[in-house]
Amino acid sequence: MISHWLVTHKDMTSVVLGTAFGMATRIIMLRSDYRQYPAYPHGKIIHLALGLIAGALGAVAVPSLYNKNYTAITFLALAAQQFREVRNMERGTLTAIDHLELVPKGAAYIEGIAVVFEGRNYLAILAAFLSSLCALVFNWWSGLIAGAVTLFVVLRFMKGKSITHVATVERATVKFDGPNLYVGDVYMMNVGLDENRTIIEEEGMGFILTPKNDDSKVTIANLGQRQAILHDVSTRLGVYRDDGDPALLPIAKLGLRTGKLGLLVLPREKDDDKAYQAVCSVPLLEAAVRMPTEANRKSTEGKPVG
C-alpha cells in the first residue's frame, strides 16, 4: 500500500526524502564541542532552520529540473547568496564577542569557523540533491541508499586535520634566566615582576612544537594558527589570567633559528595528559596551511631559474 503510494507520487517522495536527508546531514554536522559554538539553543535553531531550507532547496531542484523547469537553477543561485550571508553572520557574532575573551580566538580561527558554517549548508544541499535525484530517477529505496552514503561521506569529510599532522608536540620545561623566560630553548618574553615569575614558574606549562617538514614550518609560524592553539588550549584547560595582569599571558614564540614553536600556557587544570591532548587536537586552520615546496616546484618547472 505504502510502496504503491511511493511509486505513484514520485515527485513528492523525492522531495520529502531529499529534504529529510539534507536536514539530517546538517543535524549531524551541527556539533557543539569544546569550541563552544553554537552552544546555546537559539544558535542551534538558526542553523537547524537554515539546514531545513538548504535540504528543501536541494530536494526541490531535482523534480523541477526533471520536469524541464530550468528556472529552478536560479533558486540555487539565490540559496548560495543566502548561505554566504550565514558566513557573514557567524563572522560578525564571533568577532563581536572575541574582544571579551581572556585569550581571543583571532581572526584566522573565526574565519575558519565561519567558512565551515557556510560549507556545511552546501553539503546539506548536496546530500538532499543526490538522494532526491536517485529517488526520482530510480526508486525510493535507492534514494534512501544514496542519502545514507552521502551521510557517511559527509561524516568523513567533516574530520579536519589537527596540529599533529604538521608537527610533533613535546612537553618542555619552563625556566627563567634572570628576567628572561624560556620554554625549552625558545626565548619567550621578559618578565619584570618577581611575583609574576613565581606564578609562571608554578602554573606555567611549556610545549615545543617541532615542524615535520619545510611546509609545516610556514604553517606553524602563522600568527593565526598560533592564536588558535592558545585559544583552544585555554578553553579546554582554563586559563590562569585576568584582565589587568598583562604579564600572565599564554604566548607562542618561534625559535627563529630552528623553526620550532615554543608554547607557554597557564592552565587552571594542571594535567599533563589533558594538556598534551589539547595541544595535539588543535585543528589545522585552512588559512594557515601553505605549500611553499609545491609552489616552488610548479613555478620553476620547464623554466629554470637563473
Add this chain to the structure above:
Amino acid sequence: MAKIVGIITTDKESVGGGAPMFFAKDREDLQKISHLVEKVLDCAAHEVHPDLFIIVDHHSESQ
C-alpha cells in the same frame, strides 16, 4: 608599535627622557612600585637590569 609608558629605577643618574619616571628607594621598593603601575595601567613591567624597569604598553600594537 609598543610604547614605553613608565620608567622605574633606583638609580636617578641612569635615566632621562620623556616617559614618566618613578624613583625607588631600593630593589624591594622597585618591585612594589612596578607592581602597582603594572596593574593600574594594564601594561607589562619588563626588567632592563635589576635596578631599572620599564612599563610597556603592548596594546597599542593592535591599534
